[in-house]
Amino acid sequence: xxxxxxxxxxxxxxxxxxxxxxxxxxxxxxxxxxxxxxxxxxxxxxxxxxxxxxxxxxxxxxxxxxxxxxxxxxxxxxxxxxxxxxxxxxxxxxxxxxxxxxxxxxxxxxxxxxxxxxxxxxxxxxxxxxxxxxxxxxxxxxxxxxxxxxxxxxxxxxxxxxxxxxxxxxxxxxxxxxxxxxxxxxxxxxxxxxxxxxxxxxxxxxxxxxxxxxxxxxxxxxxxxxxxxxxxxxxxxxxxxxxxxxxxxxxxxxxxxxxxxxxxxxxxxxxxxxxxxxxxxxxxxxxxxxxxxxxxxxxxxxxxxxxxxxxxxxxxxxxxxxxxxxxxxxxxxxxxxxxxxxxxxxxxxxxxxxxxxxxxxxxxxxxxxxxxxxxxxxxxxxxxxxxxxxxxxxxxxxxxxxxxxxxxxxxxxxxxxxxxxxxxxxxxxxxxxxxxxxxxxxxxxxxxxxxxxx
Amino acid sequence: xxxxxxxxxxxxxxxxxxxxxxxxxxxxxxxxxxxxxxxxxxxxxxxxxxxxxxxxxxxxxxxxxxxxxxxxxxxxxxxxxxxxxxxxxxxxxxxxxxxxxxxxxxxxxxxxxxxxxxxxxxxxxxxxxxxxxxxxxxxxxxxxxxxxxxxxxxxxxxxxxxxxxxxxxxxxxxxxxxxxxxxxxxxxxxxxxxxxxxxxxxxxxxxxxxxxxxxxxxxxxxxxxxxxxxxxxxxxxxxxxxxxxxxxxxxxxxxxxxxxxxxxxxxxxxxxxxxxxxxxxxxxxxxxxxxxxxxxxxxxxxxxxxxxxxxxxxxxxxxxxxxxxxxxxxxxxxxxxxxxxxxxxxxxxxxxxxxxxxxxxxxxxxxxxxxxxxxxxxxxxxxxxxxxxxxxxxxxxxxxxxxxxxxxxxxxxxxxxxxxxxxxxxxxxxxxxxxxxxxxxxxxxxxxxxxxxx
Numbered sequence: 001x002x003x004x005x006x007x008x009x010x011x012x013x014x015x016x017x018x019x020x021x022x023x024x025x026x027x028x029x030x031x032x033x034x035x036x037x038x039x040x041x042x043x044x045x046x047x048x049x050x051x052x053x054x055x056x057x058x059x060x061x062x063x064x065x066x067x068x069x070x071x072x073x074x075x076x077x078x079x080x081x082x083x084x085x086x087x088x089x090x091x092x093x094x095x096x097x098x099x100x101x102x103x104x105x106x107x108x109x110x111x112x113x114x115x116x117x118x119x120x121x122x123x124x125x126x127x128x129x130x131x132x133x134x135x136x137x138x139x140x141x142x143x144x145x146x147x148x149x150x151x152x153x154x155x156x157x158x159x160x161x162x163x164x165x166x167x168x169x170x171x172x173x174x175x176x177x178x179x180x181x182x183x184x185x186x187x188x189x190x191x192x193x194x195x196x197x198x199x200x201x202x203x204x205x206x207x208x209x210x211x212x213x214x215x216x217x218x219x220x221x222x223x224x225x226x227x228x229x230x231x232x233x234x235x236x237x238x239x240x241x242x243x244x245x246x247x248x249x250x251x252x253x254x255x256x257x258x259x260x261x262x263x264x265x266x267x268x269x270x271x272x273x274x275x276x277x278x279x280x281x282x283x284x285x286x287x288x289x290x291x292x293x294x295x296x297x298x299x300x301x302x303x304x305x306x307x308x309x310x311x312x313x314x315x316x317x318x319x320x321x322x323x324x325x326x327x328x329x330x331x332x333x334x335x336x337x338x339x340x341x342x343x344x345x346x347x348x349x350x351x352x353x354x355x356x357x358x359x360x361x362x363x364x365x366x367x368x369x370x371x372x373x374x375x376x377x378x379x380x381x382x383x384x385x386x387x388x389x390x391x392x393x394x395x396x397x398x399x400x401x402x403x404x405x406x407x408x409x410x411x412x413x414x415x416x417x418x419x420x421x422x423x424x425x426x427x428x429x430x431x432x433x434x435x436x437x438x439x440x441x442x443x444x445x446x447x448x449x450x451x452x453x454x
Numbered sequence: 455x456x457x458x459x460x461x462x463x464x465x466x467x468x469x470x471x472x473x474x475x476x477x478x479x480x481x482x483x484x485x486x487x488x489x490x491x492x493x494x495x496x497x498x499x500x501x502x503x504x505x506x507x508x509x510x511x512x513x514x515x516x517x518x519x520x521x522x523x524x525x526x527x528x529x530x531x532x533x534x535x536x537x538x539x540x541x542x543x544x545x546x547x548x549x550x551x552x553x554x555x556x557x558x559x560x561x562x563x564x565x566x567x568x569x570x571x572x573x574x575x576x577x578x579x580x581x582x583x584x585x586x587x588x589x590x591x592x593x594x595x596x597x598x599x600x601x602x603x604x605x606x607x608x609x610x611x612x613x614x615x616x617x618x619x620x621x622x623x624x625x626x627x628x629x630x631x632x633x634x635x636x637x638x639x640x641x642x643x644x645x646x647x648x649x650x651x652x653x654x655x656x657x658x659x660x661x662x663x664x665x666x667x668x669x670x671x672x673x674x675x676x677x678x679x680x681x682x683x684x685x686x687x688x689x690x691x692x693x694x695x696x697x698x699x700x701x702x703x704x705x706x707x708x709x710x711x712x713x714x715x716x717x718x719x720x721x722x723x724x725x726x727x728x729x730x731x732x733x734x735x736x737x738x739x740x741x742x743x744x745x746x747x748x749x750x751x752x753x754x755x756x757x758x759x760x761x762x763x764x765x766x767x768x769x770x771x772x773x774x775x776x777x778x779x780x781x782x783x784x785x786x787x788x789x790x791x792x793x794x795x796x797x798x799x800x801x802x803x804x805x806x807x808x809x810x811x812x813x814x815x816x817x818x819x820x821x822x823x824x825x826x827x828x829x830x831x832x833x834x835x836x837x838x839x840x841x842x843x844x845x846x847x848x849x850x851x852x853x854x855x856x857x858x859x860x861x862x863x864x865x866x867x868x869x870x871x872x873x874x875x876x877x878x879x880x881x882x883x884x885x886x887x888x889x890x891x892x893x894x895x896x897x898x899x900x901x902x903x904x905x906x907x908x
Contacts, residue, residue: 144602144629144631145603145631146600146603146631146857148598148857149599149600149603174858175598175857175858177598177599177600177857177858178856178857178858234727236690236691236704236727237690237704250690250691250727267741270725271724271725271727273688273690273704273725277843277845279843280840280842280843280848281804281808281842283842283848284744284745284747284842284848284849287721287744287745287848287849288744290738290741290742291738291741293738347858347862350735350862350863354735386734388734388735388737388738389731389733389734391731394734394737394738394741395738395741402632402856402857403600403602403629403631403632403856404628404629404631404632404801408801408804409804
């Protein structure tokens with residue numbers, strides 16, 4: 001058994017925990033970050049299968065209004081580059097593949113109806129205060145119906161219904177019947193508008209990437225913290241006694257402090273043993289916020305051949321395995337391989353994501369060929385990553401409660417329990433589910449512990 | 455650190471774990487049961503606030519087809535007595551209180567429609583194989599709609615809709631919008647028919663009680679097992695290496711064996727650290743099976759005065775705090791106080807169940823008076839128990855996955871992971887959610903480990 005002492009014990013060296021620790025240190029207090037994994041970053045994970053080629057198996061983009069992330073990247077000396085978006089999207093519905101304008105012309109009425117439904121979501125979202133969604137005038141009604149149920153009732157055409165499902169699953173990473181309408185509205189409010197739900201340009205949330213990989217951000221934050229970050233130390237228990245918080249890790253490390261910040265997704269935070277036990281309402285909440293199901297497949301070619309053909313490498317498909325994709329190349333000035341990122345989200349992550357690799361990759365090659373021509377059938381390399389098998393994450397991108405979760409349990413999501421504060425992107429008021437939200441939540445949790453430290 | 459060794463390590467000394475251990479011992483193998491709590495019984499908890507007066511804060515009844523439980527009680531020498539059911543039920547809808555026949559006469563059409571809906575559920579349930587609900591012909595459709603959504607679509611009158619909600623919540627202990635239609639059908643199949651969903655006579659599931667309290671059952675099972683049951687030992691990790699399973703408890707006890715049976719509700723089983731980590735599909739399932747919300751209030755009077763007035767102490771109310779109640783007295787030959795058990799389930803457990811005791815008990819007294827007359831307003835004692843605050847249970851009665859839970863994750867519910875087998879009533883094929891299911895699951899898990907032990 002080894003013992004460490006600090007002012008604030010931070011559980012989890014994901015972005016939220018690292019940012020929280022940094023803020024604590026900035027304020028002149030000592031943080032200690034305990035991380036279960038043998039690496040920092042949590043849901044940020046950059047792989048480099050070929051030198052200079054960075055694949056983001058986890059968080060990849062920031063959006064134009066992600067000011068915290070832009071500032072953090074600038075501080076850390078990490079450059080941004082623009083997501084490639086020029087050219088047509090390829091659409092596949094009912095076995096028919098159409099490009100950009102042709103698709104829009106063929107289904108103008110369907111698309112116009114989808115737009116109206118999204119505008120209605122925006123209007124509904126305006127009545128929801130993200131700090132207390134359960135107080136919205138219609139919270140009680142909206143938290144008892146699923147998004148899928150509400151979509152079904154909008155009179156959309158089959159194509160419109162399928163399209164709005166695909167785009168919503170692109171955000172939630174679960175079938176829309178698993179999340180309440182209020183839950184979707186909370187997502188909308190934290191991000192501003194629904195514009196990013198349905199957009200050829202990847203919308204407001206996904207416009208810029210990090211030169212050299214997102215993984216540099218948690219790594220540089222960890223480097224700054226130095227020995228204040230301890231890896232391979234899964235937290236098993238958090239005990240509060242008097243003014244002392246004692247955090248015990250598997251492997252024997254015991255850390256004591258005055259405050260704790262648990263910067264884990266709610267379902268993971270719920271696995272720790274707390275003494276005294278957490279309030280029942282908090283425990284029942286974390287039982288009800290499962291991690292979603294996402295799987296990314298990067299398909300690498302010798303060059304981004306689609307760009308010359310006026311394609312942006314984006315697809316929207318009702319057939320799959322990927323329902324969406326986009327261009328995931330390195331910066332233009334860098335050159336490098338052509339990379340298409342195919343998203344398997346929600347049901348596709350659970351069905352095709354569980355197929356044997358060979359079967360899934362064959363289906364992905366066929367799908368690429370349907371959209372981007374015969375060259376797309378012959379990639380040089382496919383690199384894939386799911387999150388469900390990763391012990392210290394257990395699902396991506398984030399978590400949403402099911403029906404009645406917000407109205408009956410939501411108030412405990414970020415409510416401190418004595419010296420224990422809650423971070424992680426799920427607890428953010430801005431851009432919950434995104435890196436921006438992780439920073440928002442980490443900063444807020446740091447303010448809470450600093451206020452209590454006096 | 456202390457070390458114990460056995461053939462089979464059983465996690466959890468609830469009914470399912472104790473029965474599993476007993477079967478292992480009967481077969482000539484050595485079980486060791488590790489219990490987090492300082493008592494055995496899990497969701498069985500008998501309190502005796504007055505000598506000879508046993509209140510079942512947890513599991514209370516068995517039904518006429520609960521053959522495993524009847525046999526177990528007989529073996530253990532515990533007598534049964536009949537649930538008192540003679541007399542009229544009191545109904546309260548829209549502020550109007552009506553007794554038995556008057557209610558049935560006033561709302562004959564509404565009730566007939568409810569009966570038709572229940573018969574339709576029975577017909578649908580006949581197409582569901584409880585061992586593989588995801589293979590039912592309409593599984594995919596039924597797991598994507600909530601029970602509440604399906605009820606809403608049946609054209610029931612407002613009273614009929616409210617009545618079927620109350621009775622279903624009486625089983626699921628969560629609002630019907632939290633469980634998929636397939637999930638309800640699974641419950642129906644494991645129990646046979648919907649008859650117990652809506653019945654004045656408490657139906658097939660709740661006809662008999664145990665003289666001296668249900669708590670005697672786990673206690674006598676534990677007595678038989680003697681030092682093979684270790685209390686106050688919360689399991690933190692289960693490691694499998696070669697042929698050895700190592701189970702480590704908070705407090706330092708380490709138990710090794712060849713096989714393990716985890717006899718915990720799925721959400722609690724998901725909190726243990728496993729090495730190697732469990733398959734992702736299993737982990738995502740346990741993220742999606744929250745414990746339900748139930749709270750029991752026992753209201754004690756000098757005598758069961760309602761019996762003389764032709765009442766059975768059962769109420770069904772749209773107002774609450776209790777939506778249902780029944781007679782919970784000791785056996786007639788014993789005499790003793792009059793006891794009404796008021797159920798706060800689902801939303802009522804979460805709203806009124808969180809009220810300050812004084813406020814909730816005042817509301818309960820008023821409700822009793824509305825149904826059972828002015829004497830009911832003046833009980834001698836109220837004894838209450840919720841389950842959410844209990845650290846090692848965290849909700850009752852049982853757990854059901856939300857939409858898509860069965861079709862995407864259900865196959866992993868009781869699928870062994872090498873030497874680790876799963877018990878608890880949630881994994882039962884018969885009477886899942888009941889004590890009978892706990893025994894069914896415990897026996898099945900014992901068969902699995904014994905087969906592997908060879």
